[in-house]
Amino acid sequence: MADVTLMKTPAETALAQAFESAKTTLPGNAESRAQAFEQFNLRGLPHRRVEEFKYTDLRALLREIAPFAGVPTADETKVALQGSKAFSNVAALQVPFVNGHFVREAVDFHNLPEGIELVPLREALADGHEWLAHLSPVPWASDNPVYQLNTSFMADGVMIRVAGSVETPVHLRFVTAAASAVATATRVLVVVEEGSSFTLIESHESTDGANHQPNDVVEMLVGDRTNVQHVRQNAEGDRTLALSTLALKIGSEAVFNSINVVTGAATSRHQVYAILNGENTNLRVNGATMLKGTQHGDSTLVVEHNALHCESRELFKTVVDDEATGVFQGKIIVPHHAQKTDGRMMSAALLLGENAAMNNKPELEIFADDVQCAHGATCGQLDEDLLFYLMARGLPKKEAESLLVQAFLGEAIEFVENESAREALVGTVESWLKART
Secondary structure: OOOOOOOOOHHHHHHHHHHHHHOOOOOOOHHHHHHHHHHHHHHOOOOOOOHHHOOOOHHHHOOOOOOEOOOOOHHHHHHHHHOOOOOOOOOOEEEEEEOOEEOHHHOOHHHOOOOEEEEEHHHHHHHOOHHHHHOOOOHHHHOOHHHHHHHHHOOEEEEEEEOOEOOOOEEEEEEEOOOOOOEEEEEEEEEEOOOOEEEEEEEEEEOOOOOOEEEEEEEEEEOOOOEEEEEEEEEOOOOOEEEEEEEEEEOOOOEEEEEEEEOOOOEEEEEEEEEEOOOOOEEEEEEEEEEOOOOEEEEEEEEEEOOOOOEEEEEEEEEEOOOOEEEEEEEEEEOOOOOOOEEEEEEEEEEOOOOOEEEEEEEEEEOOOOOEEEEEEEEEOOOHHHHHHHHHOOOOHHHHHHHHHHHHHHHHHOOOOOHHHHHHHHHHHHHHHHHHO
16 A cells, blocks of 8 residues: 655645754754654644644644744834733743843843843753753653744743742743744743742733744753742734643652633644652642634643652633634543552633634543542533622623633632732733623
C-alpha cells in the first residue's frame, strides 16, 4: 500500500519558508531548532482528526501566517507600554515584552527584588547560558506542535531564578502593538529553588483590528517544598489568534496554584502540561473564561501524577454568550507507581446565548489501584428560579444575570492569595458583564 502524504497548506509552506529564512539569524542552538521544526513539519498544523485538537482545528484557522515581528523601536515600545494594562493595581516587578521582544531597558537589573535573578533569553541563547539545560522539562509539551513552533522560532524572552521567600510578585507583561498583523514566539523559563515562594503574574494584550498570532510559552521547574502562585489573564485583541503553553515540572511537598482568566482573542488555546514529580505535592489549576460574539476559547490540560501521595484539583468555569464556542479538554494520568493519588477535575459552563456552544472532554488514565480520582462536566443555563427571585426584588434581568454569573465565576477566582491580583480579576469579570448589560 502506497504511503499517503498530506498536501501542505499555504500556511505550512509559509512557515517552512519563514524558518528557512530565519534559522541562521535566530540566536542559540541551530540544531535543536531544526529538530523541533522537523518534528512539526512531519505532521504539519494539527487538525480536527488529531484528537487533542478535535475542537480547535488550527489547519483551518491558520489560513495565512503573519510575519514574525522584528525588534520594536524605542518609540514603538514607549507607545505600546503606555496603554492601559492589566494588574495595574498590583505592586510588582514589571518584566515587559513588546511584539515578542523583551524590553531590557524597562528593568532595573541593579535593584531586582532580593531572591530574583533575571537573564534575557536572547543573550542566554547567544552565550550558551547554563540555565538553558532546564528548558523543555515536560515531554508532554515537547511533543505538541504549538510548542514545537515556539521552539523553532523563539527569538526572545527571559530566564528567571527564584531563591528564598520573594514577597514582590513578578509581572510578565506581553504586549503586541504592531500596526499590522505579526507573529511572536516568546519563551520564559522560571526555576524555583528548593524552599522558595513567590507569585508570578502574566498579562497578554494586543491591539484590536489586527490578526496577530502570538505563541507564548512559560516553563517552570519548581523545586521541593516550594509555594508558587500563578495568575494569568488573556485580554488579547478582537482579531488575535492566541496560542499559549504553560509547562510545569514540580518537586515534592510543593504547593502550586494557577489560574487563567480569558476575555480576549478571536481564537485562543491555552495549554497546561504538568508533571507532579515528587511526593506529597498539591496542584491546583483553575480557569475562568468569558466569551461573546463569535469568540472561540480552548483550555487544554494534561496532569501527570508521577509520585506517591499527590493531590490535584482542576476547576474550569466557562461563560458563553452570543454565538461563541468554549472548549475544555482535561486529562489526569496516574501511572502504576503513583499510588495514593487524589485527583479531581471539573468543567462547568453557562450558556447565555441561544447559539452558544460548549465542548467538554474530561479524561482519566489510571494504572494504579489505590487512588481517588474523579472528573465531571456540566453545561446549562442560568437557574430560572434564582433569576426570578432576583427579578422579583426589582433587579432588571441583565443585572440579575450578572450577579449569578459573578457568583458562578467567583468559585474559580476566590483562591487567589494576592489580594490585589484577586481584585483585578474580579474587576475583569465585572467589566465584561457591564459591557454585556
